[in-house]
Amino acid sequence: MSFHAALRNATKSVFLRVEEAFDAPFGGRDNPLRHLGAIGLYLLWIVVGSGLYLYTVLDTGIDAVYSSIGYLSQEQWYLGGVLRSLHRYASDGFMLVMMLHLLREWSYGRYFGFRLYSWMTGIPLIWLAYVAGIGGYWIVWDELAQLSATATTELLDWLPIFNEPSARNFLSPDTISDRFFTVLIFIHLGVPLLLILGLWAHVHRISHVDYLPTRRVMLATAAALTVLALFRPVLSNPPANLASVPGELAFDWFILFIHPLTDLSSPAFVWALLFGLTALLFALPLLPHGRPPPVAVVNPANCTGCDRCLADCPYAAISMAPHPGRPGSRLAVVDPDLCAACGICAGACPSSTPFRRREKLVTGIDMPQLSVNALREQLEAALPRLTGRTRIVVFACDRGAAAGKLLAADDTAVIDLMCTGMLPPAFVEYALRGGADGVMLAACREGGCEFRLGDRWSSERLLGEREPHLRHSVPPSRLQLTFASAHDSTRLATALTEFRTRIEALGATTDRLQPYLRRAPHHA
Amino acid sequence: MLKPAAIVGQVILYGAFAAFIGYFATSPTYHQIPDDVALIKLSISHLGDRACRKRTPEELAKMPPNMRAPMDCPRERSDIKLEVDLDGREVFRTVLHPTGLYKDGVSTVYKRFEVKAGTHQLAVRMNDNVVNPGFNFVQEEEISLAPRQVMVIDFNPDQGGLYFK
Numbered sequence: 001m002s003f004h005a006a007l008r009n010a011t012k013s014v015f016l017r018v019e020e021a022f023d024a025p026f027g028g029r030d031n032p033l034r035h036l037g038a039i040g041l042y043l044l045w046i047v048v049g050s051g052l053y054l055y056t057v058l059d060t061g062i063d064a065v066y067s068s069i070g071y072l073s074q075e076q077w078y079l080g081g082v083l084r085s086l087h088r089y090a091s092d093g094f095m096l097v098m099m100l101h102l103l104r105e106w107s108y109g110r111y112f113g114f115r116l117y118s119w120m121t122g123i124p125l126i127w128l129a130y131v132a133g134i135g136g137y138w139i140v141w142d143e144l145a146q147l148s149a150t151a152t153t154e155l156l157d158w159l160p161i162f163n164e165p166s167a168r169n170f171l172s173p174d175t176i177s178d179r180f181f182t183v184l185i186f187i188h189l190g191v192p193l194l195l196i197l198g199l200w201a202h203v204h205r206i207s208h209v210d211y212l213p214t215r216r217v218m219l220a221t222a223a224a225l226t227v228l229a230l231f232r233p234v235l236s237n238p239p240a241n242l243a244s245v246p247g248e249l250a251f252d253w254f255i256l257f258i259h260p261l262t263d264l265s266s267p268a269f270v271w272a273l274l275f276g277l278t279a280l281l282f283a284l285p286l287l288p289h290g291r292p293p294p295v296a297v298v299n300p301a302n303c304t305g306c307d308r309c310l311a312d313c314p315y316a317a318i319s320m321a322p323h324p325g326r327p328g329s330r331l332a333v334v335d336p337d338l339c340a341a342c343g344i345c346a347g348a349c350p351s352s353t354p355f356r357r358r359e360k361l362v363t364g365i366d367m368p369q370l371s372v373n374a375l376r377e378q379l380e381a382a383l384p385r386l387t388g389r390t391r392i393v394v395f396a397c398d399r400g401a402a403a404g405k406l407l408a409a410d411d412t413a414v415i416d417l418m419c420t421g422m423l424p425p426a427f428v429e430y431a432l433r434g435g436a437d438g439v440m441l442a443a444c445r446e447g448g449c450e451f452r453l454g455d456r457w458s459s460e461r462l463l464g465e466r467e468p469h470l471r472h473s474v475p476p477s478r479l480q481l482t483f484a485s486a487h488d489s490t491r492l493a494t495a496l497t498e499f500r501t502r503i504e505a506l507g508a509t510t511d512r513l514q515p516y517l518r519r520a521p522h523h524a
Numbered sequence: 525m526l527k528p529a530a531i532v533g534q535v536i537l538y539g540a541f542a543a544f545i546g547y548f549a550t551s552p553t554y555h556q557i558p559d560d561v562a563l564i565k566l567s568i569s570h571l572g573d574r575a576c577r578k579r580t581p582e583e584l585a586k587m588p589p590n591m592r593a594p595m596d597c598p599r600e601r602s603d604i605k606l607e608v609d610l611d612g613r614e615v616f617r618t619v620l621h622p623t624g625l626y627k628d629g630v631s632t633v634y635k636r637f638e639v640k641a642g643t644h645q646l647a648v649r650m651n652d653n654v655v656n657p658g659f660n661f662v663q664e665e666e667i668s669l670a671p672r673q674v675m676v677i678d679f680n681p682d683q684g685g686l687y688f689k
Binding site for chain 2: 022024025026027030032088089092093096147151154157163164165167168171172220221223224225227228231232234242243244245246247248249250251252253254259260263
């Protein structure tokens, strides 16, 4: 294993452990670590909203800019002061969440293949966020703004960009004019607009985007930042005076850390670090990776053009085109560059029902590495082998708990899936009619699906909230949906034991489904 | 419905998030230079001189009447030689080159020097036409710097050349 892979796995392990620990108080849907992107967007909207208010009251005169912002904190603390603090703290939170998001996606290996576009479009956003953040500090024009403006221009001047050193603009008090702040405001509005545009591009190639976290997360985050704003309101440092060097300053390490770093090292070191890290992030996808798995394949004869695969694909890899053989009908088309090979489309296809009598089950859209027909064959082979009082079939995501190794027994058949979202719900009924006493579906923890939506779609299909749904005639008592991550083998084993006990407690109930024996029709 | 333990856990974790942001948004404080230090900024942006030559009457006679400029000045600018001494010690020596593809742009320099606050003897010498020996601009004076004061060494031909501000 390479050093990079070892580092990535170690980081992933830390993230997984913390995420799973957070599941206890938050639950999957509200777990902040599983929704860092959505929380980042939410924080950005707080920044934008509070910033619009600050913009309306800001006076861009050279002296008035300091006093107009100071007025908010001193005289109008209950509104302007709180909004100013929210603007600052939400910006800091955005930086923190953005870097955690980057680190998490890297550690999970989400930077190549079908995720390449999102990775590449995300990297420039980091630069835009810091440009917007640093520029925002200048607007206050206090001593911190002076330090940042001077240090930033001195850093920029190391690059051969300007004919004259830009730091000359901050040599003495008479070198600054009112126009500087007007230009600065336009930059501070323009760069965030570019950032929002870039974010739109960043999520453009995925579907069902969480543009915002859950209402509970939004309320709690806003409450936490508001309490912080009230108890520790943001205040200006003394006004800028270019005739002297700022003294000891309350310093924002989330955004302005680059200045102490430059003072400690040199502009050459800082630029080498920044450009080096950026180049490294861009180059990561070029590292050798395993061969990508085969992508979904459409069978035109069995595709009805129903759109369900289009609706369920987490990565917008499917589009609909006119069916070449059936005028007026449509046909699913897979974009191989975007396909994650999760199989969710096969699970969504109404043609994937195992009750079809054809000897070889050919569905509308399928995965070459684990076709729906192979899944049915595995199930049909496993069911007769089950012995014991309570026979259970477990469909488990092979990225979740190691169900296959732990749970397989004489009375338990385990069928691994690339993602539980690839299981057509009819397979549950098919297993029960084929002799199983119960069916367990072991999905990844809520919000922890490698393919974003597998656990959600599985749950909604089985609960009848999403097509294709499990038929209502299937007794819920014989179905167990369990969410388990790779670290949850014990939890999964316990859930299976409890499920078995529950089924055995049912005794000779009348909720058993009629057996179904598939027979190949003569014309097949 | 959340369990009480989950609510307590969430309050603690959201509180920790806010506390983390609140702390590092302002702390630890940063001190760019020590209190007893002042800053001298050397910042000069100046077009070097040109090596002009007076045209002879014969040369002028051969030229069209509307183009008979008495001086022949090349586009290129001279390098600029610059020296800074503080309390008799050399602190900076450089030769500034003109910018631009045709070496016809300004020569610039921007340097910071941290010095102890107090009285110092500062001498700056500049030659904007290195064809000529010596320095055609010299400024030397005793300066008194307060702690954290910023003093600028600049050049403006309209203000007599080199000056301290």
